[in-house]
Amino acid sequence: MTQSIASPNDRSSLIEDRYSSVLEALKRCAVRARRNPNDIGLLAVSKTRTIDEIRTLASFGQVDFGENYVVDALPKIRELVPLGLTWHFVGTVQSNKTKLIAQHFDWVHSIDRTSVARRLNESRHNEPLNVCIQVNVDDEPQKSGIRKAEAADLVENIQELPRLRLRGLMSIPKVDSDPEVSRTAFSTLYELFHELRPSVSEYWDTLSMGMTSDYEVAIQEGATLVRLGTALFGPRA
Secondary structure (H helix, E strand, C coil): CCCCCCCHHHHHHHHHHHHHHHHHHHHHHHHHCCCCHHHCEEEEECCCCCHHHHHHHHHCCCCEEEECCHHHHHHHHHHCHHHCCEEEECCCCCHHHHHHHHHHCCEEEEECCHHHHHHHHHHCCCCCEEEEEEECCCCCCCCCCECHHHHHHHHHHHCCCCCEEEEEEECCCCCCCCHHHHHHHHHHHHHHHHHHHHHCCCCCCEEECCCCCCHHHHHHCCCCEEEECHHHHCCCC
């Protein structure tokens, strides 16, 4: 039996339906958490997704897109320049990729050491690069991110770099089928965010936490930006 292939119009309708459903879900989550829905942003994680899929989602009003891999992201960024999208790097920052990241992205969510911050600063030549510090709140040895106790020093170091604009914190909790497992990690990041506030600039406004499996818990615990991929584009092929 031959498997039917969805037409471009069908795929566009599916993305539109998912996008509308996600926006409504975010509003409901915010209301249940007694928060203003306008205080919670949506970052569409588009790694492994095609230029056409990104263009389709952008046509419905999505502006912010996140990528994990520089080499895969650059063709998308260059092709879609006319759309005026905002590009976020959310993957591990490799030292040999800092120049490309600084030149082509608007945000970096995953700074975890001063050396990377300095290299990004040296390679940025237009408006300041918005950055977040990645915190490994669960102290997982295989995961990127600084420990909570190291955050204050990195905050201080980044604020000395004029081409970086420090916006907040990011974290990726342990993977678990139960979203409640992430609650402690999100709560810890929220507390750290407010502990650091007295020592940071006026731009300190971003808690990047929560993905497709646990964004509702993240919103309850104070997320200002959730990073969703599958919920918007559907399962990867």
